[in-house]
Structure formats: structure tokens, C-alpha cells
Amino acid sequence: MATSSSTDTVVENQIGEYDDDLELRLKQIGRILDIPSIVNGSQEKPHIINYFEETKTLYRFWHSWEGYLHFGISYDGKHKRENFKEQARIVERYIRDSDAKNVLELAYGMGTNTAFLARRNPSVMFDGVDLSHKPLKRYTKIPNAHFQLGDYHDLSALEDDTYDVAFVVEALCYSTNKLQVFREVKKKLKKDGLFIVIDGYQKDRAAPLSPSESLMWELIWKGFVIHKLEHIKDVESYMREGYSIVAAEDVTQYVLPSMIIHERKSHDVFSHPMFGRVVKKLYPYEFMKNIMVMYLLPTSIRRQIFCYYIHVLKNDK
DSSP, X not given: OOOOOSSOEEOOSOTTSOOOOHHHHHHHHHHHSXXXXXXXOOOSHHHHHHXXXXXXXXXXXXXXXXXXXXXXXXXTSEEXXXXXXXXXXXXXXXXXXXXXXXXXXXXXXXXXXXXXXXXXXXXXXXXXXXSSOOOOGGGGGOTTEEEEEOOTTOOTTSOTTOEEEEEEESOGGGOSOHHHHHHHHHHHEEEEEEEEEEEEEEOOOSSOOXXXXXXXXXXXXXXXXXXXXXXXXXXXXXXXXXXEEEEEEEOHHHHHHHHHHHHHHXXXXXXXXXXXXXXXXXXXXXXXXXXXXXXXXXXXXXXXXXXXXXXXXXXXX
16 A cells, blocks of 8 residues: 555545546556466465565555554545544544443454554553454553454454444455354443444445456455455345444545545556566565555445445344
8 A cells, every 4th residue: 555645635536527447457457467366366364364464564654654554534535644543533432422441353453443542541441353463562562452363253262241342444354254253243242232343345236347347346355365345235234133233334435535545656556567567576466466456446436336334233132
């Protein structure tokens, strides 16, 4: 992903107002990366771990030095570094409104969301589990934040009926059995506890994908080492098996400013083949795939394929 600027960036290309060049972009990517190998690549657990291990340092330089791994939410149409904190601020509102005492984050990444919340809410205890990452060292010193390695498909190491709030940011998409994750979290939540899910999905649209759109879409989720980005209606059906959906907010247009910053940087890589090949030699291949995704993802929004939602679920025990 591309580095964020400390200054505001006005979004010029809004949804529905952009005449994209998808076929050209796919050709440009094919000059630098082996598209068939990406399409045929594996997205099993070891590959997910390797992806994050290879990219975590570059993520800090290109995306967020503080360790945020997700997109910013820009309600004013301008991308700012502060907007990376918006997901945590959303979670914080529910923590305070519910007077939560124990909070769980799934897939904490570098620990940045939990650290942000723990520092601002010192009377609340925070636990985090993650498949591959260790948190940044400075976050391990926060007294009310505890991090451990773990797979969110099996939370048996955590005590049942403990948490008032659980949350996951842009990581449920990596699950190949989301229903199992919802069931595991349900066991750990108290009655009426909340599970906040912030993530991206395939949008439900009437028109089928064209061949170039299908290829773009597959490159996006396989470039992120995701097994498959599921339709939002399917994931919501899993949610309803054990929870009430008390809020479902489509914030797709508000993550677009963050994506456009990355799209412009990625354009420099793929529109100049010689430069792109130099970058390919300098950066890990997994990170090159990440740059590819950022070149395509805004187009998937403009073509009404990708959507980004905030779901708040209530545990109906």
C-alpha cells in the first residue's frame, strides 16, 4: 500500500463518475506480474502467515508507521492519517455506551487498535488474538492490554461468557469458515454482548461480472491471500444464526479516499514497466501483489463489486 500524507487529500473521482480503464490495467499488471500464478496460488493458513510476515515492515513505511493495517474511513471525503483511527473510535463508542469492562479483538495485527483503545480506556481490560503477528513492542507495555497468538476459529484458550464487546477489523475475510468464527465469539461474549465486524465483501448486484471484472475480482482477493471474498448477503446469513444485527452501515464511499491515495502510487508502478520491474526486484513478491490489489480495488468499487460495511451484532443467548 502507498504511504499516507499528513495533509488532507480531496477525492476527485467519486463513485459513478469515473471512466475506468480496467482492461488496460490488467495488461499493465501482466507485464510485471505473473497473473496465472497469482490466480492459481494457495491461500492456506501458512501462506496467510507468510504474507503478513513478509509485508509488515513495508506496511509501516508505505501505509501507517503506527501499525494500522486497514483503510481509513473519511466521512468528509478527504484522506488524513487520523482516519485510520476511525474504526477504533467506532468500537470505542460501543465500549463506552455499554459500559464494557472486558473487550476482545480478533486478528489484532500489530496491536494498534487495541493499544489505541486501551490507552484511552484504562479501566477496561483488552485481550487480542492473532494468527501470525506479534504486536509492536511498545504496545506490549500497556498494562490493560494482553496479546496472544491464536486462531479465531478456536478460542478455547479464552474463558467463556467473559467479554462485553468483541471486534474484528478487515480480517474476518481471511476465514474459510466464518460461521465457526461467529460461534466461537458467541461463546466468549456475555449475554447481550456485542460483536463489531468491520470488513469488505462482494456487493450483491444484479448484473453478472464480465470476464475482465471476474479476473480483477479474483486478483484482488488472491492478491490479499484471501481464500475468497464472499457476498455480503451470505456473511449476513451467518451473522443471523446466533446474533441480532443491530446496525449495518455501508461506508464504502468513505474508504474510497484512502484507496485512491494508494491507487495513484500503484499507478506509477504499473504504468511504467521498467520502473515496475525495478520495484519488483526491490520488494517482496507478496508486497508487489498488495500494490496490484491497490491498483484494482477502487475500480471494483466504481463498478459496484466491492463493498465495505460496519456490522454491530448482539449476542442473543
